[in-house]
Amino acid sequence: MKKLTIEDVAQRAGVSKSTVSQFLNKRFKYMSEATKNRIAAVIEELNYQPNGLARSLKQNRTHMVGIIVANIDYTLSIQCIRAIENELQSHGIQVIICNADENAEKESKYVETLIARQVDGLIVFPTGNNPEAYNRLIEAQYPLVFMDRLVDGVTTQSLLLDNEMAVKMGIGELVRSGHERIALLSLPLGEVAITPRKERMSGYKKSMEEAGLRLNEEYICSVSREDIEAELTRLLALPEPPTALLASNDIVLAEILKYVNLRSVSIPEQLSVIGIDDAEFAHIYNPVITTIRQPAYEMGMQAAKIMLSCIEDKGSSVPITYRFPPSLQQGQSVRLIK
Template identity: 50%
Template sequence: MKKVTIADVAQHAGVSKSTVSQYLNQRYDYMGEQTKARIEETINVLGYRPNILARSLKQKSTTTIGVIVANILHVFSTQVIRAIEDVCNEKDFHVIICNADNQPEKEKKYIEMLRAKQVDGIIAFPTGGNIALYQDLVRENYPIVFIDRLIEGIETNTVLLDNEKAAFIAVETLVKNGYSKIALLSPPFEHAITPRMERLNGYKNALQEYQIPLNEEYIVSGKTSEMQSLIGKLIYLKDPPKAILATNDHVLMELLTYVKKNQIRIPEEIGVIGIDEVSFADIYSPSLTTIAQPSFEMGAKAANLLFERIQKKEIINQAKIYRFEPKLIVRESC
C-alpha cells in the first residue's frame, strides 16, 4: 500500500506543501480557519501519518528527553517524573523513563541507549558510578541536569532538597515535643547518594545545637531486607530511643510495619517523624508528622533547566545548585 506523503495531502487539499508543513508544526499565524479545516479533513481521509524520523533529522531534534531515575518506587521519584512529564507535554516533547535501581551498570546502559536514540537531553538521579561517562557528556556540551544528588567532579545544573535542613527540622520538632533520645533510621550510607549523607549531617547538627549527646547506637542504616531486624535491635537496646527519624518513605514503611507487628503505640511508646510526605500520612492512625519535599516544583525546575540548555545550545560557564526548602507538616505521631 502506497505511503501517503505531504505532497499527497497538499494536492488533495489544494494547498502548498509548505502550508501543510506549517499546519503539522502548529504554525497557524497566517493560516485561515477554512484552510486548517481542509488540511485536517484531508489528513483524516487519506490516513496521513507524519514521518517522525525524517522530521527529527531535518530539525536535528527528536523532541524526546530521557529521565534516568535511581529508584522509581520512591514516592519522591514518581512525583518528580510526573512533573517532568507535565512540562514536556506542554512543550510537545516525549519522555523515556529508565529505572537504574541504583546500579551503575544499568545506568551506563541507559545512558548509552538514550544517546543512541538521539534524545535531546537527559535528567538523571545519578548513581555516582559513571563519573567519566557524565564528564564526557559535559565536555560535549550535551544537555544534562542532575536531580536529588551531587556528583563531585561533574559541573552541571543540579536540583535537590536542602537535606540538612530537612533533618534538622525533624530533630528540632522532636526536641520541642519533649524527646531527647532520638534515633535515625536510614538506607545504607553511601557518599554518592547525597540525601542520605546530608540528612545524617543535619541530624548530627541538630543534636549538637540542642546539646544532646550523640549516641552512635541510635544511628541505624541498612538494606530494606535487613530493616526489620535492625529496628528490633534498636528498640530493644538497654537504653532505647523514644523517637525515630525515618529518612525516607521506604524506611518509614519498614518502621510502621515493625511497630504494627509488635503492637508498639505511636506516639505513647515511640515518636515517629519521616522525611518525604507519603499519601497515607494524614489517614494513618495516628496521622504521621512528616517533612515534605516540594517534589513537583523540583521536577518542573529540572525540566525547565534542561529545556533552557536544549534551546540555547551554549556551554554553561558555571553550573548552579538549586536547593528547595523542606516543609514541616505537623500531625499526631510525635
C-alpha cells in the same frame, strides 16, 4: 491531491517558512500573538500535518528525552517523573523512563542506549558512580540535568532538596516536644555516598549538637531495608532506648510502620515518629504521621523547564545547583514529653 508543505502554510499566513517552523517547534519568544493566531488558524483551515520524522532529521532532534531514575520505588521519583512528563509532553516532547535499581552498571548501559536512540537530553537521578560518562556528555555540550543527587567531579544543572534543613526541621519538632533521645534510621550510604543519605546523616549530627543534645552513636542507624526490623529490635532493647525516630525516607518509614504494627508498639505513646518524604501512606496511617515534605512535583516541573532551556540554548547555560526548601506536614505521631 498535492501534499501540503510548510511553504503552503507560510504563503497562506503571509509569513516566512522559518516563522512557521518556529511556531511548530513552540518557539514563541519573538513571535507576536497575532502571528501565532494567524498561523494556528491556517494550519487548522488546511488541516496541515507536519512530517515529524522529516523535522527530526532536519533539526537533528527526536523530540524525546530520557529519564534514568536510580530507584523508581521512592515517592520522590514517582512524583518528579509525573511532573517532568506532563511538562515535556505539553511542549511536544515524549519521555523514555528507565529504572537503574541503584545499579551503576545498569545506569551506564541505559545512558549508552538512550544516547544511541538520539534523545535530545537526559534527566538523571544518578547512582553516583559514573562521573566519566557524564563528563563526556558535558564536554559535548549535551543537555544533562541531575535530580535528587550530585555526583563528585561532575558539574551540571542539578536539583535537590535542602536535606540538612529537612533534618533540622524534624529534629526541631521533636526537641520542641521535649525529646532528647532521638534516633536516625537510614538506608546505607552506599560505596559512593548517596547525596540525600549523606546530607541527612550530616544534618542529624549538626542538629543534635545545635540543640545541645548528646550524640549517641548507637542511635545513628544505616542499614539495608531487609535489616531494618533487626535494627529496630536492637534500638528498642537498649538500656536507654530512643523515645523518637526520624525516618530518613519513605521506604524506611514504611518499614518502621510495619514493625510497630507487628510488635504492637504504640505511636506516639511508646515511640514518636517523623518521616522525611511526604508519602501518601503517612496520611492514611492511624495516627497520621508527621512528615517533612519535599516539593517533588515542583522539582520535576523545574527540571523539565531547565531541560527545555538546555535543548533550545545548547551549551550556553551556566551549571547551577538548585536547592528546594522542605516543609513540615503536621500529624499526630509526636508525643509531648512533660
